[in-house]
Amino acid sequence: xxxxxxALVAEARARRGAADPMPPRIALPPVVAPPARVYVARRPxxxxxxxxxxxxxxxxxxxxxxxxxxxxxxxxxxxxxVAHEAVAAELTDGWAKDHGFLPLQTRxxxxxxYLLRPDLGRRLAPDALARLQAEAPKGVDxxxxxxxxxxxxxxxxxxxxxxxxxxxxxxxxxxxxxxxLCAKFARVWLEDEIGAEVGxxxxxxxxxxxxxxxxxxxxxxxxxxxxxxxxxDGDRNMMSNLHARGTPAEEAAPRLAALxxxxxxxxxxxxxxxxxxxxxxxxxxxxxxxxxxxxxxxGGAR
Amino acid sequence: MxxxxxxxxxxxxxxxxxxxxxxxxxxxxxxxxxxxxxxxVTCDQDDALYVALxxxxxxxxxxxxFAKSFYAGSAHASGKLSGEILGVLAAAEPQSIEDGLAALxxxxxxxxxxxxxxxxxxVTVFPHVIGSLGHYLAKESGLAVGECLAxxxxxxxxxxxxxxxxxxxxxxxxxxxxxxxxxxxxxxxWLTGQxxxxxxxxxxxxxxxxxxxxxxxxxxxxx
Numbered sequence: 001x002x003x004x005x006x007a008l009v010a011e012a013r014a015r016r017g018a019a020d021p022m023p024p025r026i027a028l029p030p031v032v033a034p035p036a037r038v039y040v041a042r043r044p045x046x047x048x049x050x051x052x053x054x055x056x057x058x059x060x061x062x063x064x065x066x067x068x069x070x071x072x073x074x075x076x077x078x079x080x081x082v083a084h085e086a087v088a089a090e091l092t093d094g095w096a097k098d099h100g101f102l103p104l105q106t107r108x109x110x111x112x113x114y115l116l117r118p119d120l121g122r123r124l125a126p127d128a129l130a131r132l133q134a135e136a137p138k139g140v141d142x143x144x145x146x147x148x149x150x151x152x153x154x155x156x157x158x159x160x161x162x163x164x165x166x167x168x169x170x171x172x173x174x175x176x177x178x179x180x181l182c183a184k185f186a187r188v189w190l191e192d193e194i195g196a197e198v199g200x201x202x203x204x205x206x207x208x209x210x211x212x213x214x215x216x217x218x219x220x221x222x223x224x225x226x227x228x229x230x231x232x233d234g235d236r237n238m239m240s241n242l243h244a245r246g247t248p249a250e251e252a253a254p255r256l257a258a259l260x261x262x263x264x265x266x267x268x269x270x271x272x273x274x275x276x277x278x279x280x281x282x283x284x285x286x287x288x289x290x291x292x293x294x295x296x297x298x299g300g301a302r
Numbered sequence: 303m304x305x306x307x308x309x310x311x312x313x314x315x316x317x318x319x320x321x322x323x324x325x326x327x328x329x330x331x332x333x334x335x336x337x338x339x340x341x342x343v344t345c346d347q348d349d350a351l352y353v354a355l356x357x358x359x360x361x362x363x364x365x366x367x368f369a370k371s372f373y374a375g376s377a378h379a380s381g382k383l384s385g386e387i388l389g390v391l392a393a394a395e396p397q398s399i400e401d402g403l404a405a406l407x408x409x410x411x412x413x414x415x416x417x418x419x420x421x422x423x424x425v426t427v428f429p430h431v432i433g434s435l436g437h438y439l440a441k442e443s444g445l446a447v448g449e450c451l452a453x454x455x456x457x458x459x460x461x462x463x464x465x466x467x468x469x470x471x472x473x474x475x476x477x478x479x480x481x482x483x484x485x486x487x488x489x490x491x492w493l494t495g496q497x498x499x500x501x502x503x504x505x506x507x508x509x510x511x512x513x514x515x516x517x518x519x520x521x522x523x524x525x
Contacts, residue, residue: 003413004431006308008505012512013306020304031361031408 079214086216101182108185121187143200147186151208165253195227225269348387359436362401428455458482461489471510
């Protein structure tokens with residue numbers, strides 16, 4: 001190492017006319033060079049539970065002896081109940097028609113069969129197919145389909161708003177949109193058959209997503225270019241967690257329209273789609289972490 | 303012996319405690335929640351070791367948790383290994399202690415030391431200039447990490463004239479002046495530039511300090 005002080009003292013010696021040189025440096029093994037940045041004191045360690053402020057995951061819930069605290073167990077059970085209720089819900093009769101959608105049903109007969117036979121949920125029932133062929137305009141740019149999926153509750157609560165916003169965003173880009181369709185007992189791949197029947201360039205299906213703990217109200221959107229039976233998930237693009245605590249409809253709709261527009265421009269979708277060329281319609285900045293909805297109040301006397 | 307010859311400090315003992323007892327850590331000012339290992343050194347020059355301990359904090363993730371001078375200096379030590387100071391580095395793991403001790407050793411051998419102010423070791427002077435403070439002396443002095451400091455030490459009367467000369471010779475301000483007697487019966491001053499980071503001012507102050515101390519050492523009764 002170089003010594004500022006030693007240089008100063010050598011100068012002082014020279015001023016006094018000292019003839020003898022400074023003694024030589026002592027030989028030493030090399031020392032690790034100091035880092036570009038001086039080490040600063042470490043931050044205090046995270047306290048247990050601090051991470052839970054940044055996620056809705058069950059982190060830092062603590063324990064009482066060898067078990068969870070009662071409010072944690074009750075919250076878990078309540079959230080699981082929300083998910084069960086969402087899966088068990090069905091689209092009510094006449095809901096689609098009341099909300100201005102053309103009702104369609106798949107080959108599934110009842111809710112139990114819907115859960116057990118995904119393949120039947122991907123094809124239209126014969127009478128629904130006939131109604132689609134008779135009533136839906138053909139040769140459109142984009143066919144948007146609302147469906148129940150695994151959460152009819154989400155479909156009925158948030159579906160119409162997301163549908164309207166998406167259609168408005170598509171029309172704003174000068175794209176033609178097909179008839180409003182609402183499918184019951186539908187799986188994602190149903191969009192292939194419907195899209196092919198109406199000859200749409202892009203099919204979008206908005207459907208209730210598999211409920212998680214406390215989220216029974218989430219919708220997903222799946223988009224496919226050139227819909228046809230036999231398209232795989234590699235041909236699709238999707239957005240999930242379309243709900244108030246995830247991506248709200250007013251943010252999701254312009255992104256879905258941008259995706260559909262890019263698919264038409266690039267003539268492909270899924271793995272082949274160049275996402276770098278999709279219009280950046282929404283700034284992807286920092287978004288505050290989700291807040292866990294408390295379904296159970298903690299007890300009073302503490 | 304010749305005038306202004308470096309008096310290289312001796313590390314009288316260097317020992318490590320890889321996994322120290324929490325009670326011991328707490329007693330020596332370390333934080334048991336983030337410190338595990340200790341490095342302990344004794345040295346026959348207290349001010350040189352203060353500078354070297356600070357140097358260690360620049361090279362490794364170590365904290366200086368304990369550094370105290372012993373009364374009356376190394377000439378009156380409690381044992382042949384006591385010297386005049388015990389310094390303790392603390393870190394989260396032993397390797398940081400090793401890195402810190404290596405930097406400390408190099409600093410003592412090549413940089414921080416007292417100088418012979420009268421050519422007979424009758425008067426010694428510590429006119430040290432630190433270009434960039436580590437976080438130990440930054441905390442002790444209240445300056446920011448990376449600031450420069452003139453660390454000036456000499457016996458009582460020599461130091462007093464030296465401080466006056468240093469403060470008048472350059473655009474510096476006194477961060478702290480410890481009037482005699484300190485534990486080791488010296489006097490000490492920390493000066494820094496009036497403008498932050500003014501290393502040239504610190505150097506000029508230290509140069510004036512050297513000249514003043516040597517002048518007193520050679521002409522103690524000059525009018």
